[in-house]
Amino acid sequence: MSDPTPTEGTPRPVGHDTSREHLAAHVTNEAILDLPPEQSGFGEGNVGEVLLDIEGLSKSFGSVRANRDISLSVRRGEIVALLGENGAGKSTLVNQIFGLITPDTGTVAVKGDTTPIKDPKDAIARGIGMVHQHFQLVPVMTVAENMVLGHETTRGGGVLDLEAARRMVRELSQRHGLAVDPDAAVEDLPVGTQQRVEILKALSRKVDLLILDEPTAVLTPQETDELLGVMKELADSGTSIVFITHKLREVLAVADRVYVLRQGQVVGEVATRDTDARGLATMMVGREVVLSIDKAAATPGETVLEVEDLHVRDDRGLGAVNGFSLTVRAGEIVGVAGVEGNGQRELVEALAGMRKVDSGRMALGSLDLTRANPHQTHHAGIGHVPEDREKHGIVGSYSIADNLVLNEFDQTPYAKGGVRQFDAVRENAERLREEFDIRSSGVGQSAGSLSGGNKQKVVVAREMSFEPTLLMAAQPTRGVDVGSIEFIHRRIVEARDAGAAVLLVSAELDEILSLSDRIAVVHGGAVVAEMDAKDADRTEIGRLMAGDH
Amino acid sequence: MAWVQRNRTTLAIAAAVLVASYVFYYAKNDIAPSMFGAAWGYAIPLVLAALVGVIGERSGVVNIGIEGQMLLAAFAGFFGAAYSGSMIVGVLAGIGTGLIAGGFLAWTTVRWRMDQIIAGVVLNIIATGITSFYLKSGQTLPGVIPNVDVPVLGSIPLIGETFFSGRSAIALVAIAAAVLVHLSLFHTRWGLRTRAVGEYPSAADTAGINVERLRIINVTLAGSLAGLAGVYLSMDASSSFERGITAGRGFLALAIMIMGAWRPLRAFVMALFFGFVNAIASQLQQSGLGQGEGTGFFHGILGAITAPQILGTLPYVATLVVLALAAGRVRGPAAAGQPYVKKDQ
Numbered sequence: 001m002s003d004p005t006p007t008e009g010t011p012r013p014v015g016h017d018t019s020r021e022h023l024a025a026h027v028t029n030e031a032i033l034d035l036p037p038e039q040s041g042f043g044e045g046n047v048g049e050v051l052l053d054i055e056g057l058s059k060s061f062g063s064v065r066a067n068r069d070i071s072l073s074v075r076r077g078e079i080v081a082l083l084g085e086n087g088a089g090k091s092t093l094v095n096q097i098f099g100l101i102t103p104d105t106g107t108v109a110v111k112g113d114t115t116p117i118k119d120p121k122d123a124i125a126r127g128i129g130m131v132h133q134h135f136q137l138v139p140v141m142t143v144a145e146n147m148v149l150g151h152e153t154t155r156g157g158g159v160l161d162l163e164a165a166r167r168m169v170r171e172l173s174q175r176h177g178l179a180v181d182p183d184a185a186v187e188d189l190p191v192g193t194q195q196r197v198e199i200l201k202a203l204s205r206k207v208d209l210l211i212l213d214e215p216t217a218v219l220t221p222q223e224t225d226e227l228l229g230v231m232k233e234l235a236d237s238g239t240s241i242v243f244i245t246h247k248l249r250e251v252l253a254v255a256d257r258v259y260v261l262r263q264g265q266v267v268g269e270v271a272t273r274d275t276d277a278r279g280l281a282t283m284m285v286g287r288e289v290v291l292s293i294d295k296a297a298a299t300p301g302e303t304v305l306e307v308e309d310l311h312v313r314d315d316r317g318l319g320a321v322n323g324f325s326l327t328v329r330a331g332e333i334v335g336v337a338g339v340e341g342n343g344q345r346e347l348v349e350a351l352a353g354m355r356k357v358d359s360g361r362m363a364l365g366s367l368d369l370t371r372a373n374p375h376q377t378h379h380a381g382i383g384h385v386p387e388d389r390e391k392h393g394i395v396g397s398y399s400i401a402d403n404l405v406l407n408e409f410d411q412t413p414y415a416k417g418g419v420r421q422f423d424a425v426r427e428n429a430e431r432l433r434e435e436f437d438i439r440s441s442g443v444g445q446s447a448g449s450l451s452g453g454n455k456q457k458v459v460v461a462r463e464m465s466f467e468p469t470l471l472m473a474a475q476p477t478r479g480v481d482v483g484s485i486e487f488i489h490r491r492i493v494e495a496r497d498a499g500a501a502v503l504l505v506s507a508e509l510d511e512i513l514s515l516s517d518r519i520a521v522v523h524g525g526a527v528v529a530e531m532d533a534k535d536a537d538r539t540e541i542g543r544l545m546a547g548d549h
Numbered sequence: 550m551a552w553v554q555r556n557r558t559t560l561a562i563a564a565a566v567l568v569a570s571y572v573f574y575y576a577k578n579d580i581a582p583s584m585f586g587a588a589w590g591y592a593i594p595l596v597l598a599a600l601v602g603v604i605g606e607r608s609g610v611v612n613i614g615i616e617g618q619m620l621l622a623a624f625a626g627f628f629g630a631a632y633s634g635s636m637i638v639g640v641l642a643g644i645g646t647g648l649i650a651g652g653f654l655a656w657t658t659v660r661w662r663m664d665q666i667i668a669g670v671v672l673n674i675i676a677t678g679i680t681s682f683y684l685k686s687g688q689t690l691p692g693v694i695p696n697v698d699v700p701v702l703g704s705i706p707l708i709g710e711t712f713f714s715g716r717s718a719i720a721l722v723a724i725a726a727a728v729l730v731h732l733s734l735f736h737t738r739w740g741l742r743t744r745a746v747g748e749y750p751s752a753a754d755t756a757g758i759n760v761e762r763l764r765i766i767n768v769t770l771a772g773s774l775a776g777l778a779g780v781y782l783s784m785d786a787s788s789s790f791e792r793g794i795t796a797g798r799g800f801l802a803l804a805i806m807i808m809g810a811w812r813p814l815r816a817f818v819m820a821l822f823f824g825f826v827n828a829i830a831s832q833l834q835q836s837g838l839g840q841g842e843g844t845g846f847f848h849g850i851l852g853a854i855t856a857p858q859i860l861g862t863l864p865y866v867a868t869l870v871v872l873a874l875a876a877g878r879v880r881g882p883a884a885a886g887q888p889y890v891k892k893d894q
Binding site for chain 2 (some may be wrong): 098
């Protein structure tokens with residue numbers, strides 16, 4: 001079952017160019033994909049053999065059918081992408097391959113072996129490695145310790161040989177061009193490096209199949225490109241890769257084949273060279289998706305938000321917002337563009353009343369809100385979609401219904417004389433669930449059990465339903481699937497058209513460019529340029545964001 | 550040296566205790582040796598019990614049932630020896646009882662995922678109930694735990710006298726256990742896995758380690774050390790079993806574990822520190838300081854402060870102070886107290 005000639009006769013394109021044109025120019029031998037192994041000439045022991053074969057896999061959690069009759073296969077040296085919205089069942093599927101979840105029915109065959117995979121140990125023994133969405137690294141331990149955990153080299157008597165572990169880390173990191181310091185504590189490393197450790201950890205066991213569960217969600221664009229390069233190299237040397245993502249660009253750049261999952265089922269399988277972003281998005285969501293938003297020209301009214309020379313400190317007590325001034329008028333969307341960490345978080349928190357203002361002034365209409373608390377800013381008419389929805393957006397253990405009245409629960413009609421009115425709460429929830437397309441088993445479901453996109457819809461529904469005069473949306477589509485992104489964007493534009501002032505803070509330049517009517521570029525906690533969105537130039541904004549002004 | 554760098558706090562405290570000890574030793578030659586003997590004598594069960602806490606929390610299980618484990622073991626050891634007429638049977642009965650109590654705690658908290666605090670409280674209540682109910686007075690031990698003199702080490706002034714000569718076998722086991730647990734925790738495969746399971750169990754799980762099994766084994770085996778601590782109390786430090794003989798030492802051990810930053814050798818030093826404060830307090834109580842004749846305001850204040858009852862609280866006040874100083878500077882195992890639930894369940 002070994003793979004003697006990893007590069008020769010590989011049915012996937014060799015090369016590291018990630019552009020569409022380049023991939024299209026290569027031929028992924030279609031016949032090989034279609035024919036059973038014995039007929040294609042890539043039989044057992046050859047490059048291109050079927051490494052992983054899943055037949056009729058189903059898994060339910062209570063009444064939720066997470067996976068329904070899923071069948072798929074992965075060949076040696078192939079990169080297969082699993083694409084789907086949040087909650088489509090991708091993670092459940094790969095967790096079954098790795099032995100973390102036991103399937104209800106169906107078989108997972110690895111190299112022809114159909115015995116059920118008992119646990120991760122069993123999966124590792126069969127040559128499966130996995131890089132989890134939430135890193136499985138012990139934060140207080142060093143890189144070397146994490147790497148050997150579970151398959152330690154010992155000097156007899158169970159005494160650890162950490163020197164051997166360090167050597168292994170250095171060797172592996174050199175071989176794969178992923179630099180890490182074996183003696184660094186994992187908790188001190190940036191996320192990108194932690195992920196490198198995760199990948200090296202998986203590679204340190206002999207892996208034939210590497211599963212990557214949303215590996216790019218936490219990476220910067222540069223780190224993402226680096227990762228995609230590593231993936232290609234691995235595939236070229238014969239490792240098969242199953243790659244979960246909902247970013248279409250990455251799928252097109254690196255995958256040979258795509259399985260699209262929707263509501264727990266495989267709804268399509270396609271070779272990447274036969275499709276494009278629009279096609280994939282349509283398969284994923286089940287209908288045509290508008291990747292760029294259509295909106296009418298803004299008709300701004302009077303000034304709603306006025307921020308004057310605002311100074312705010314960050315958690316460490318250092319100046320984060322340094323003399324920020326901006327006005328937002330009714331009926332317009334002002335986008336705040338900037339590299340993350342330039343005071344955006346502190347600005348939004350200060351405006352929402354969550355953070356103390358050092359000096360300066362902010363007002364909503366004629367109302368001074370400089371010293372207001374979150375309760376007061378809400379009742380003054382500010383809707384706030386926070387950046388960290390898990391922490392500030394929802395209470396995970398509360399029901400969807402309760403989350404939808406989180407800021408109004410003590411007001412009529414949701415409470416009368418200090419007694420909560422559950423009928424009104426429920427009615428409100430049912431209406432908003434319908435209106436905002438919150439996919440759940442019912443409004444009594446706990447908000448924490450929803451997928452990322454649906455959690456965000458709960459937050460957006462709550463903050464928009466009371467018709468705020470100012471809607472503040474911070475990173476409104478972070479970690480949200482394509483279908484939900486489109487939906488949330490449309491709602492933001494609708495809020496604007498209904499006369500709300502909208503302050504959009506986003507690290508995604510595309511989002512800023514497609515939604516905003518006016519753009520303010522921040523750097524170092526202050527506005528360095530303001531422009532009409534019509535005159536905005538991508539490169540120019542990029543330059544300003546980088547501090548070149 | 551990296552090792553010195555890593556353990557500088559422990560080394561500093563140990564050196565301070567040592568220097569203070571020798572100053573004391575040469576300044577007041579008459580009382581010093583007995584005081585150090587008393588300090589270590591008091592520290593022995595605390596060292597053993599703190600190790601139980603360290604092993605438990607390093608594996609992710611908070612054990613507040615150490616008190617109950619010790620009490621049951623003290624009971625089983627004493628009466629086991631008294632009725633069988635054999636000290637060895639008594640010691641084994643005590644250790645075995647510690648193991649069983651540890652197993653009970655492990656099984657209820659890890660396998661059944663019972664709340665760890667409640668399980669520990671239950672164990673303590675059961676222990677108090679059983680040992681009070683079946684208590685029989687008028688029993689005596691058939692012998693004594695033998696003393697062991699360690700050749701070369703025993704002849705070091707003060708240190709040798711205190712730790713290595715004329716001490717019972719249990720005291721030597723306590724020293725050996727602290728060293729052994731420390732080395733195992735930080736230098737063996739078992740230690741690496743144990744720490745992983747106590748810090749971030751899902752990382753251990755995905756690396757192919759059976760989290761529940763390791764936790765059950767660790768908490769159960771640590772019970773033998775609690776058993777030995779109990780045996781020491783009823784069969785060595787005293788030769789009788791009294792109601793509530795553990796007198797809160799199981800809880801003190803948890804404070805020592807925290808003061809020792811969940812590190813066995815540091816906990817050893819802290820237990821010694823605690824024993825030392827205790828010995829000073831009893832010395833002061835005996836000296837009758839401030840309780841002499843005299844009148845007047847200041848004398849009254851002095852008398853109130855140095856009342857034996859107040860002096861008796863000195864060790865606990867010292868614990869509070871050290872814990873307050875340590876607060877926020879030491880960090881325990883992240884997953885201690887949380888049952889591990891796999892994705893599938």
